[in-house]
Amino acid sequence: MAQALRRGLGGAFVIAMAGLSLGGVAIGAGGVSTVGINAVVYNNVRLKSAGAPQAHVAVVRERVGLGDEVQTGGRSQLQVLLLDKTTFTVGAGARVTIDRFVYDPSRGTRSMAASVVKGAFRFMSGRPDRAGTTSIRTPIASIGVRGTIVEGVVGPAAAEIAAGESAVGPRVRVDPATASLILLRGPGARTQGRLSPGAIDVTAGGRTVSVTQPMRAVFVPAAGMAPIGPFVISQRGYDGMRALFFPLLAQRLGLNIPGERPFTPYGNGQRNERPLPPVLYGYPGGDRPGRGPGYDTPGFPGSGQGFPDFPSEPQGGQGGQGQRTMSTTPQPAGQPSNAPSPKPSPTYSPQPSPSPTRVPGKP
């Protein structure tokens, strides 16, 4: 009987482990590999599955597949919870794809790669990277991540934030289309919770810069250029990053949202030390103080409703237009249940992707 029990126990263990592995590793039966779910969707967020002709409106708890491209509009946000509980947040004006995700829960290992064409992203590891790798690519830099919290932004918003940082300043040659700002958020060396201190390696222009302390940033201005930094990000720079990830919070606190106006490098070799003008973004319902140019302002680039690259479809998200309702049932593509406003979206005229610019007077 004891032998039989041992046999039975062994068989059950193998089955249980097989169930765990099949449930955890990003391998799907139908050729689609599920890597996680949409945990938070706000405003204009779309997913474009690999091979699909066009993107569909994302909804909360929708499954996210390997190779799905996340597309967000202005003042929009998506938080994806991956199978290993890693959190991948995509902020405003972004195009992000999870290219690789391999998770083995029995060994506690995860390997992941993501590419960020533009916009803001935030990666928060669900567990220490005991083995495996995590890498994030921007058009001009690659980021090696070691069990950590890291965030970044690619494009005009990165250029705008970096121009205000004393370690970078306005005289650096910048390509606003691809400029990449990466910020390590932790954990620090004395972290609690049995976590490993975070670290990132940013490689660009043939040079690698390691960052090991929270609130240290690295800026890559243009293709082929080496990273600048690490440097301590300023309060204003931090606020700008935060505004990209938390658009509702930015409205509440009156934070400037970088990248909403076309980026123009400050000319004449002088640094613009003036504080940014106050930007008052009104709550769409008008029930909060600070109403001003906001969602409904036509001709205000990135003002929340414009999708620069998408066909005209009803806009929505988790409550869009400031209504924070929770949608829990995935909808078929093209039938968004969370598009609350019948109003047409103002058109966002994207700025042409400029070539790297050089400030006059500088070699």
Added chain:
Amino acid sequence: MAIRNGIAALCLVLLATPVMAQIDPLDELDSLAGASVDPGAGLVFARQQVVRGDLIGAVATTERIIALHPESDDALLFHASLLCRLDDPEGARAEIAELPAGRGGDWGPVVAACGPGIRRRG
């Protein structure tokens, strides 16, 4: 004997099945996403995560609350306290500095994690 072995194995598999069902990772992710819909319940859940030593999970939960309920000063303060636990006091100060003057909220966790000096706005 063979029959008894088979029955024993079947019983163990049946016993293991609910365990396997409980740990379906996608169901668990759905639960996590749902836990932060209500800010009060979400903060309770985040505190439980801290007690279990899951600081990163607590940060993720709190960020979901902040994303949906930016008016929750308690969530913002609790998030700052988590940053201090993760040895990011500069980040915590930067977040505190964003809060409007005269704010309320539960300062207990943030003072406990960051020290009383955190109340002096950065």
